[in-house]
Amino acid sequence: xxxxxxxxxxxxxxxxxxxxxxxxxxxxxxxxxxxxxxxxxxxxxxxxxxxxxxxxxxxxxxxxxxxxxxxxxxxxxxxxxxxxxxxxxxxxxxxxxxxxxxxxxxxxxxxxxxxxxxxxxxxxxxxxxxxxxxxxxxxxxxxxxxxxxxxxxxxxxx
Amino acid sequence: xxxxxxxxxxxxxxxxxxxxxxxxxxxxxxxxxxxxxxxxxxxxxxxxxxxxxxxxxxxxxxxxxxxxxxxxxxxxxxxxxxxxxxxxxxxxxxxxxxxxxxxxxxxxxxxxxxxxxxxxxxxxxxxxxxxxxxxxxxxxxxxxxxxxxxxxxxxxxxxxxxxxxxxxxxxxxxxxxxxxxxxxxxxxxxxxxxxxxxxxxxxxxxxxxxxxxxxxxxxxxxxxxxxxxxxxxxxxxxxxxxxxxxxxxxxxxxxxxxxxxxxxxxxxxxxxxxxxxxxxxxxxxxxxxxxxxxxxxxxxxxxxxxxxxxxxxxxxxxxxxxxxxxxxxxxxxxxxxxxxxxxxxxxxxxxxxxxxxxxxxxxxxxxxxxxxxxxxxxxxxxxxxxxxxxxxxxxxxxxxxxxxxxxxxxxxxxxxxxxxxxxxxxxxxxxxxxxxxxxxxxxxxxxxxxxxxxxxxxxxxxxxxxxxxxxxxxxxxxxxxxxxxxxxxxxxxxxxxxxxxxxxxxxxxxxxxxxxxxxxxxxxxxxxxxxxxxxxxxxxxxxxxxxxxxxxxxxxxxxxxxxxxxxxxxxxxxxxxxxxxxxxxxxxxxxxxxxxxxxxxxxxxxxxxxxxxxxxxxxxxxxxxxxxxxxxxxxxxxxxxxxxxxxxxxxxxxxxxxxxxxxxxxxxxxxxxxxxxxxxxxxxxxxxxxxxxxxxxxxxxxxxxxxxxxxxxxxxxxxx
Numbered sequence: 001x002x003x004x005x006x007x008x009x010x011x012x013x014x015x016x017x018x019x020x021x022x023x024x025x026x027x028x029x030x031x032x033x034x035x036x037x038x039x040x041x042x043x044x045x046x047x048x049x050x051x052x053x054x055x056x057x058x059x060x061x062x063x064x065x066x067x068x069x070x071x072x073x074x075x076x077x078x079x080x081x082x083x084x085x086x087x088x089x090x091x092x093x094x095x096x097x098x099x100x101x102x103x104x105x106x107x108x109x110x111x112x113x114x115x116x117x118x119x120x121x122x123x124x125x126x127x128x129x130x131x132x133x134x135x136x137x138x139x140x141x142x143x144x145x146x147x148x149x150x151x152x153x154x155x156x157x158x
Numbered sequence: 159x160x161x162x163x164x165x166x167x168x169x170x171x172x173x174x175x176x177x178x179x180x181x182x183x184x185x186x187x188x189x190x191x192x193x194x195x196x197x198x199x200x201x202x203x204x205x206x207x208x209x210x211x212x213x214x215x216x217x218x219x220x221x222x223x224x225x226x227x228x229x230x231x232x233x234x235x236x237x238x239x240x241x242x243x244x245x246x247x248x249x250x251x252x253x254x255x256x257x258x259x260x261x262x263x264x265x266x267x268x269x270x271x272x273x274x275x276x277x278x279x280x281x282x283x284x285x286x287x288x289x290x291x292x293x294x295x296x297x298x299x300x301x302x303x304x305x306x307x308x309x310x311x312x313x314x315x316x317x318x319x320x321x322x323x324x325x326x327x328x329x330x331x332x333x334x335x336x337x338x339x340x341x342x343x344x345x346x347x348x349x350x351x352x353x354x355x356x357x358x359x360x361x362x363x364x365x366x367x368x369x370x371x372x373x374x375x376x377x378x379x380x381x382x383x384x385x386x387x388x389x390x391x392x393x394x395x396x397x398x399x400x401x402x403x404x405x406x407x408x409x410x411x412x413x414x415x416x417x418x419x420x421x422x423x424x425x426x427x428x429x430x431x432x433x434x435x436x437x438x439x440x441x442x443x444x445x446x447x448x449x450x451x452x453x454x455x456x457x458x459x460x461x462x463x464x465x466x467x468x469x470x471x472x473x474x475x476x477x478x479x480x481x482x483x484x485x486x487x488x489x490x491x492x493x494x495x496x497x498x499x500x501x502x503x504x505x506x507x508x509x510x511x512x513x514x515x516x517x518x519x520x521x522x523x524x525x526x527x528x529x530x531x532x533x534x535x536x537x538x539x540x541x542x543x544x545x546x547x548x549x550x551x552x553x554x555x556x557x558x559x560x561x562x563x564x565x566x567x568x569x570x571x572x573x574x575x576x577x578x579x580x581x582x583x584x585x586x587x588x589x590x591x592x593x594x595x596x597x598x599x600x601x602x603x604x605x606x607x608x609x610x611x612x613x614x615x616x617x618x619x620x621x622x623x624x625x626x627x628x629x630x631x632x633x634x635x636x637x638x639x640x641x642x643x644x645x646x647x648x649x650x651x652x653x654x655x656x657x658x659x660x661x662x663x664x665x666x667x668x669x670x671x672x673x674x675x676x677x678x679x680x681x682x683x684x685x686x687x688x689x690x691x692x693x694x695x696x697x698x699x700x701x702x703x704x705x706x707x708x709x710x711x712x713x714x715x716x717x718x719x720x721x722x723x724x725x726x727x728x729x730x731x732x733x734x735x736x737x738x739x740x741x742x743x744x745x746x747x748x749x750x751x752x753x754x755x756x757x758x759x760x761x762x763x764x765x766x767x768x769x770x771x772x773x774x775x776x777x778x779x780x781x782x783x784x785x786x787x788x789x790x791x792x793x794x795x796x797x798x799x800x801x802x803x804x805x806x807x808x809x810x811x812x813x814x815x816x817x818x819x820x821x822x823x824x825x826x827x828x829x830x831x832x833x834x835x836x837x838x839x840x841x842x843x844x845x846x847x848x849x850x851x852x853x854x855x856x857x858x859x860x861x862x863x864x865x866x867x868x869x870x871x872x873x874x875x876x877x878x
Binding site: 017020021024028031032033034035036037038039040041043044046073074075078087090091094095096097098099100101102103106121124125126128129130131132133134135136137138139140141142154 | 222223224225351353354356357358360361362363364365366367369370372378430431432503504505506507552553554555556557584586587782783786787789790792793794797816817818822823824825826828830831832
């Protein structure tokens with residue numbers, strides 16, 4: 001079926017199956033590989049995107065559910081002021097190791113700071129616990145979120 | 159256009175490396191003088207000087223998140239006297255005849271390349287200096303270099319590398335073994351933090367990984383594998399699959415795990431991976447697996463329990479008279495330990511893209527060991543290794559999983575089924591969990607004897623592991639040099655083997671990730687019996703500063719002592735205290751001592767802080783990455799112990815389907831703080847992808863014991 005989408009502010013029309021997850025439409029039909037496939041079951045967070053500003057797992061979002069909504073992906077998150085600050089903090093603190101989960105981490109972190117501009121350490125851990133980093137760069141993910149939020153650094157996160 | 163002059167293969171040298179290995183290095187240094195913008199997609203060797211005086215450096219090793227893509231070019235840039243801002247980094251293709259070894263494994267990149275990569279940089283610098291000397295008719299010794307320029311102080315002349323590149327490329331490449339290297343005290347790049355080269359790309363979603371490979375006309379493949387490892391295809395009913403519009407081919411292939419001529423994997427190729435993946439539901443496969451469905455976790459546990467009480471099948475080490483000494487020991491300590499199979503669970507599922515065209519195979523591979531993949535893929539595709547071109551992609555984690563090349567072998571055969579079309583093979587998460595190469599389980603029965611003074615005088619271990627034909631299978635070994643065996647006068651280490659159908663493999667800090675737990679936990683028990691804490695027991699057992707010979711590398715007791723003392727000082731260790739635990743381990747040439755501080759909150763362990771002291775030699779090449787690696791190792795190790803990681807087998811197959819069945823560490827379980835310090839010693843620098851992991855596991859178990867009084871002798875720790 002033909003589905004009309006708004007991705008990072010651009011109108012896109014795709015010809016695809018209604019049950020195909022948004023993740024695979026982004027990766028295969030729209031040639032946007034920034035959103036990552038990790039588990040296909042909503043368990044790892046690598047595929048996180050925003051749907052009307054809310055963080056969702058795109059591997060669990062049938063494309064029909066995304067029609068008519070504003071989709072923001074890692075490719076476009078920097079158009080938003082909070083997203084840009086998160087990206088900059090990620091670069092400044094050299095957060096990633098393998099990098100693979102980090103697009104999802106950034107999308108989740110951006111959604112967090114939109115709802116909660118000055119999160120506590122518990123807020124950060126609670127919100128981000130849906131995103132697995134297999135390399136376990138968690139000390140720097142915490143620090144980068146605090147940096148993006150303008151909060152002082154915690155102890156010994158070098 | 160590019161005016162590239164190849165000086166390839168002018169000289170080959172044999173370089174003796176730390177650890178005694180000998181490597182033949184291709185010493186080729188290509189200096190390309192460019193008149194316009196150089197194409198940035200292909201490198202012919204390590205160094206290319208661009209017209210704007212930027213310098214493109216080839217990063218030869220596969221990048222799995224260990225930071226090697228920055229670290230190796232740092233070594234070249236240092237000796238070339240570049241300003242880091244000039245450096246552009248490009249991943250090279252896989253070609254060991256040109257670049258030397260290209261492996262991401264064993265934390266070997268630093269010790270193997272510390273001298274060779276610096277020599278490559280120094281050779282390039284020498285050629286630029288020689289060119290400038292000729293140009294100005296001065297003696298090369300009167301010239302210096304800095305920030306990508308050659309300087310003649312006496313006349314005030316200077317010339318950029320770009321202006322000299324063409325002339326330099328015509329100079330003879332110097333003998334790498336003799337090219338002078340910088341005084342280590344004058345380093346300006348080594349030891350200074352350099353952030354990851356791909357980070358700006360990842361935060362903006364640009365393609366980087368194997369899974370992101372996109373080629374014109376590319377098609378997609380999903381796999382169906384025999385659930386029981388080692389089973390093979392008996393028959394396929396693919397009529398319903400082939401009837402699906404967009405499905406292009408169904409083909410049975412050999413993943414490299416079953417004998418040649420057999421198949422253990424069915425590949426469905428379609429115009430989208432989503433479609434190929436869904437089509438699997440309609441595929442009928444009968445498997446020939448009767449000989450492998452009897453293997454289960456329950457059977458291993460029952461068999462191990464019997465074996466461990468019997469006499470060992472073979473001896474690993476026998477010194478003195480362990481039984482006789484134990485019979486008259488003042489104290490005897492006995493304990494059984496074990497640990498399970500583990501999966502790697504790299505977050506990027508296994509994948510590979512291949513194009514078969516005109517009898518040649520072009521491959522885009524997220525492989526930690528592409529040379530092995532080349533040989534295996536060529537063999538199973540009926541090609542010569544030279545028919546394969548392998549491009550290396552960044553990897554979404556490796557942890558040893560991608561040392562195996564099943565995905566490359568499968569992609570090669572899938573591509574051969576559809577000549578002219580690039581085929582991307584992608585496992586889903588369940589394929590990835592169920593068809594891993596697992597860290598093998600193991601069982602240990604320890605006995606230790608103390609004399610009246612509390613000294614360890616006798617030591618026995620019966621190690622029950624997996625083997626075939628009287629030898630351990632991959633990653634199922636134990637070194638007879640596990641500390642403290644080499645320094646105890648009466649030792650008896652025995653080994654017994656069980657069979658398994660599972661493919662086993664190297665998981666980050668292989669063997670060490672398990673041996674650290676059993677040995678350092680048991681030593682904590684022995685120390686307690688001796689009335690000591692573990693750090694003090696270790697100091698006494700290590701004894702005088704000396705090098706103890708090992709299987710491949712020696713073990714310096716003074717370096718061990720150095721990190722033990724450092725971590726105890728930083729953490730304010732005051733002997734046995736509730737909620738604190740200590741662990742030490744030496745692996746991959748790195749010495750690490752760690753202390754875990756924890757508390758119980760609502761019946762669950764909460765890790766408050768971990769202290770790490772490591773000795774990886776005289777230099778920490780890239781401190782910002784070193785810190786991240788050490789902290790990641792610590793959290794990875796805690797995950798293996800604390801959150802239930804265990805691979806379970808039923809009817810020959812793995813039960814884990816997704817992250818709900820095999821937990822990975824999440825941010826809310828990570829320690830609040832991890833303090834890392836490096837103890838610098840006068841040894842060549844060594845690697846950091848692994849050695850910080852092993853000691854945290856016993857440190858954690860020992861900390862729980864100190865808090866609760868319950869001694870955990872099994873992984874994963876069963877927290878009640």
